[in-house]
Amino acid sequence: MSRTPEYDDKTLRANIRLLKGMLDNVLKNQASHQVAEIVEQLQRQFTVLQRDNNPAKRQQILKTLHNLPAETLSEVIRAFSLYFSLLNIAEESTQLQHRRHQIEKNKHYWRGSFHDTLLAFKNAGISAEQLQPLLDDLHYLPVMTAHPTEAKRRTVRGALRSVFVSHEKLQNSGIKGYFRDVALERLQSQIQLLWKTDEVRAHSMGVIDEIDSGLFYFPLSLFEATAQVYRNFQRALVDVYGSDAASKVNIPSFLNFGSWIGGDRDGNPNVKPHTTALALRLQARTITREYLRRIDILLEQLAYSHGMCQPTEAFLQSLQNDRDLLGDTAITLERNYLQEPYRHKLALMKFRMHRRMELLEQRIAGDSSQSDDQAYNNIQTFHADLCLIRESLSSHGDQAIADRDLQDLIRLVDIFGFYLMQLDVRQESTRHSQAVAEILSAGLGIDYLSMDEDQRMQVLSEAIAIPGGLGYDASELSAATVETLDVFQVMAQMRREIGNDCFSRYVISMTHSASHIMEVLLLAAQNGLAGRISGQWYCHIGVSPLFETIDDLNHIDGVLRSLLSQPAYRALLEASGLRQEVMLGYSDSCKDGGILASAWGLYRAQQQVTAISDDVGIPCRLFHGRGGTIGRGGGPTHEAILAQPPATVRGQIKFTEQGEVLFYRYNNMETAIYELTMGITGLMKASVSLIQPVEPDRPDNLQLMGELAQLGERSYRQLTEHTPGFLDYFYEATPVQEIGQLNIGSRPSHRKKADRSKYSVRAIAWVFAWAQSRQTFPAWYGIGSSLESYCAGNPERLQALRELYKNWPFFRNLLSNAQMALSKSDMTIAEEYSSLCSDPEAGKRVHGLIAGEHRRCVDWVLEIAECDQLLAENPELAASLRRRNDYLGPLNYMQAGLLRALNEDEDANGQSRWMNPLLRTINAIAAGMRNTG
Template sequence: MRLSQKKAAFQNQVLTRFDLFKSLFLTLPFQRVRHTGTLLPFFTTHCEQGVEKHQTPERIIDSFFDQYEQYVQEDDRLDLLFRIVQYVERQVVLFDAVEDSAFKSVGKSDETGGLDSILGATQSNPQTRKQVINRLKEMSVRLVLTAHPTQFYPGPVLSIINDLIEVLKKNDIPKIHLLLQQLGKTPFINKLKPTPVDEAASLAWYLENVFYKVASDIQARIDDELELSTKELDHLIELGFWPGGDRDGNPNVTWESTKKVATLLRTILFRCYYRDFRVVKRRITFRGVESYMEKLQELFYDNSFNPVENPVDETEKILENLTAIIRVLREDHDGLFVEIVEDLKRKVLTFGCYFTTLDIRQDSSVLRQTFNWLLENYPEETGISLAEIGDSEEAKEQHIKFTEHNLALNEGAEPLVEDTLKVIQLIKQIQQSGSERAVQRFIISNCQQASDILGLMQLFLWQGWKKEDLTMDFVPLFETVDDLKHAADVMRSLYSNEVYAHHLKKRGNKQTIMLGFSDSTKDGGYLMANWSIYKAKVELTAISREYDVDLIFFDGRGGPPARGGGKTQRFYASMGKEIENNHIQLTIQGQTISSQYGSLDSARYNIEQLIQAGLVSDLQQKVGDTLTPKQKDVIDQMAAESHHKFLELRHHPQFLQYLETLSPLKALSSINISSRPMKRNSGKELRLEDLRAISFVTAWSQLKQNIPGFFGVGTALQWAEDNNLWSYVKNLYETSGMFNTVIDNCMMSMTKSNFHITAYLKDDPEFGEFWTLLKEEFDLTKSYLMKLTGMEELMENYPVERASILEREKIILPLLIIQHYAIRLLEKQAVKDEKTETYQKLIGRTIYGVVNAGRNLA
């Protein structure tokens, strides 16, 4: 389908249908809804006109109330603003559902062929078929769901969205009307902050309703197309999970919550199995399978509804009985209904008794604190003196002897120390319940030296684990630009350590390394972050190949391009020969979970695209994807220029003040969306280094300025032109998939920006100069992107995505004006004391709708 056809299809299938269906809101039997819906179009138009005139939010809203005073009494004005927010929130849900219902007919504009084209080629070419099978056997795709505070839709709303998608596909007006009534009555927010277990239960909705079915369907399709047995590719699609295990900077995650989450995941999985088994039981009514069916009935039912305190891994027992049933069906009953049993077996092979691998993550400083606590309390057993080690990394590496003890936890230990030691003990119990795949990775955030890994390994050995039975992978997470520079040196030290090398050998000589986009973007700006991670991957791949280690990159990608999101599949398809890419692993977080994996169609598409990317990067690799030394040098210099420009901005005396004063940054810590604090060292004065990257990016997105996604790129491109390197940059955009994707994602960030909303700040006596500085870099970047790409507008090559973004921006404009209005009134102390909390709540409510509409803003 050509781009113009896709745009026309989007207009007919999404925009026109959305306009039609949103009129149903006005027919809902709620008087307040009708009144709000009648006024909303006038309010939206008034906001658009005010923004065009560069009016302040106060001027826009006050003049609206003056103009429509006969419809809105003065005492009802604040109430109407709340109702507008609630109305727009539900319009966003409707737009999501309409767009997702048209997913198959509209499709995506930036991908051609996908997995279909590759599997199709295997049917006519035996050599291609063999290559694809070999590649699939050595690769895997792991999606790791994280509980970062940007997933705003609660479970009931997610269910309504999915039901809406299905009835919208059928244009079933009565049912659509009923669901919109349900939507109107269903709350969108939590009254209390969620606990880590609450977050796990919320994300488990996707496991149960989407991934459980989609992973099996994709696996079955590949097995059928390539004529493979059920077990040959059982690790192709994997799932990971952070809620309940990610304790980095979150004091609310404890070993108790980790245990509860592991139990919850197991129970939900067995209920999925039990539902499928009931279908099997209804169909498999033949002789010869009775005993196997009875055993499975007991296994599935008891683990679903009568779970014991410390269950054991039942995977092999389940597979044994399913295999026996399949054998009987084929031998004695002509294979009747064998496909539904094979489907259940495929799911058991994929999910075992654990559903998803629960990752444990903690900051290196906490692990060092725990290590030192044991040295102080058990000097004889550990045989290490703190005074002897001092601050020397070399001394610490030499003194870690990997001795085995079972050191008890004394009273008086710091809570973080206690939690670290108890979760290390708990891991063994979880593995007994669901195999080592239930929990097999410990991720060290802010990893800066080899001893961070070696020290953690020693902590396990001091808590009763044995070197020969240490079924854990230790994963360093390199995040900042500086840490990425030194990552290769850290890994060389690890690979050179005899004990660690022996441990790696027992783990199949596989080493997972996590690279974090979020903090590197906050630390170095958009271009430097992308380039630093790319360079680190090249260096880490070279060192790992030197030591014959199978390297697995685990990318900490967020939703927005500023945190590594955007056109993710294209990144993986364009890694080139210098970067290990057998295993694709990435975090899926925030509203990206619901937008890309919230429905069966979208989840199937996006998982298949990742598999396709892994195949293409090996089988159809382009010459331009492996950069030449000159190309690397050009990007390196551009990244340095961009970094310098970004650091000037970061060090500007008004940088944090601007963000705190004009954005809803303060409100992010008070709304009930996450168990995780907005910043590290909460309670202390805000420092940029303590501010979480998610909060940092979210605050800029609410201002509609998206600084982390473009700032410095225009300066870098201008520098390249001024230094006669423009032809190299043009060639990079045309030949390098990596560079092309970096530029295209930058354009996505800019398309979601709207400096007109804050243009009134240009003449502001306090922030006018700073706002102008931001706007000038935006304009510079846009002009150079147009020159580089030959486009006349941002995202011209992606008309469907562009149209979707612009429509969503139009829907939420009233929310942004209301939000900025409330922020400015509170900042000016123009609100009566008794209404301060009400205005704060108003700000919080607008954040929900803006982020949900953006789909990858936070």
């Protein structure tokens, strides 16, 4: 057995002491009487309880909490919550310092950096020239979603960013004496301000709030982080492969950002067609502001004078063209810059960009009637102007100047266009089927719903090709169908207004057949987005089927092969110039069949999609619908990409990022650089099959994993579908119903409010609620029983699993993630929640099943990893979880007590004085566990 290495980070402990000391000062001076003392008392009592788990110690905690007024309890909870936020800052800041020290000591940088990755490639015999085809196929596309998992208000996120920045300044050893005192005072005041800022939203978030929340990260960190990522890549390329590599290797703009915010209408009645238009216009305004800001920077910098340089003829002609376009306006704008050619040009460019901004503001306000020939109306013109400046600077020996801020702006234009993020539209398949049925009935008298799959595919293929779309009486259509058609009208309008690339894909959730994809194309054809003219197919929309449940994953082969064998669909796909994208749902498959069946089903699905792609000669890209938690496909991005099946990534990956994941990755620019880098280098390593052969999976490993998945699914379904009282336990022994009142999203937590079925509750609320009650079983339930059944006293099978853990990234990643989730579980605390059940015997029975599987999982994972405790191979994470646990435990006891009080103490209006402190516990526990859904 390997033992846990002693993890001792003096810097981290010093950072924690500093921030905690400041919080203690705030509590003593600003909080109600005894709050600071109660916080410390609860923390000490829980530490003792963990060492000596007996009823007397538990009663001490309950006694401390007993009879606390609701207001005092709220303050105690807020103190715990703020401690977790400051602990997160201390850890993030220390990790950043550690990476900086690695850079200072040598150029190898951190593990997973560009330098580290390229050096590994070089040592593996990959030349600079061989890198180019890999880079040419690279496409890294994180997609922001609006799923309700971010418990922090935007105001709080901004305040935490300020604390991080101030704390970072204190890490500079050069700040001493008076200047250090000033910095400490600033940090203290910011923590005091955080204490006075309510972390619970007073009002529910609307879709517009969600759009604004997603846009928040771009000016905060992502614009500069994106530019820095490319600079770092270029520098590492030269460092590793030599200065000649800069001329041999072109680093394309392989990074893009996507969004579902304002486009995802599946189950969210608040997302309307006009919401989608507004989302894109707000995105366009955000990137236009950034372009204006960076033009101002260039105006300050490029103060070249006539006679000191000779611009190219092409540049001078462009300048004259702008003067002709702007007419008398140009005379006013250029007055101060006539002797400075680049400033002259940039002043005119700034005016044109301002005119674009004015148009956007009018359209956001609801007036789409205006146009302006003097504005930048397409990104290509703006990009061309920037490139002319770069080429002109290079022509007179100033390429070093051109390669700085100007090159950063050109790179951002390549990446963000005028749309910022490529928007995905999502809707559930039955909405399209119903709309198609109504249109075909109204236009052609066809009974579409009575047809079998072959008949539907035939009708759809023929109907899409009808020039001008189908003729039908719109008055015969239902309101739902009219709204569905309006979405496609908006898509056509936004492509004209924002740019052809403003949409990425139209995603169909609950895809069960090939006709579901063709239905979307028929609806798109009604608004000129697809069709056939003069024998030529055209298509301005990409469609992605989403396979979510275990059953869906098992039917991918049949659906895809049927779709890609249709001549009309293949012609439309070829006309679009797009890859076939296939989306895989992690959260619903895990909620449906458990973590083993989900993980293995997704692994096999990727193999199937790649095999189909090879068979039919159509390139495919996988879109991973990951969440923040392990039970929803979460975990470190770098390792997750490397754990994909060999030769299936092929340069391109797209995945969702949501809620607290966005905050922890992008709220600070330095961390954003690190996270983007780790994702991109993971993609590069996983895509090496593009330039050299890779070892395929061993068939016996696949067979073994298939057997484990079957055993795990059986165990999980036995608990969640065949255990009497299980769903009552979920609704009564977790805060799932209260989560819906937290105002953290516009989407309902349930598909059907009164339905207590496993299907009705959304996967996010499912995972969030289990995590709150420290029963993170969606991330591990079934693993222990499957390993136990598989080995069954057979040492050879145990040894085979140990070898698998050492040598197979997929299996190692699966068990490593399970270790993290198991470490966040606490069955003693979960027992406290189980006592909330209206049927005490059912509560004990269900809790006993979950606790028993937890013990089995821990025992067998440790047996296979050959470790003596969880996370032995990741001492830094283990230490982090231990630090949190002494503060998480009391919060859980408070939450369980508040749930009990809430059940017993509702006044005539259905409200309780305990609701506010209860909502605060949800925020605090989410901050402590660092994930929600």
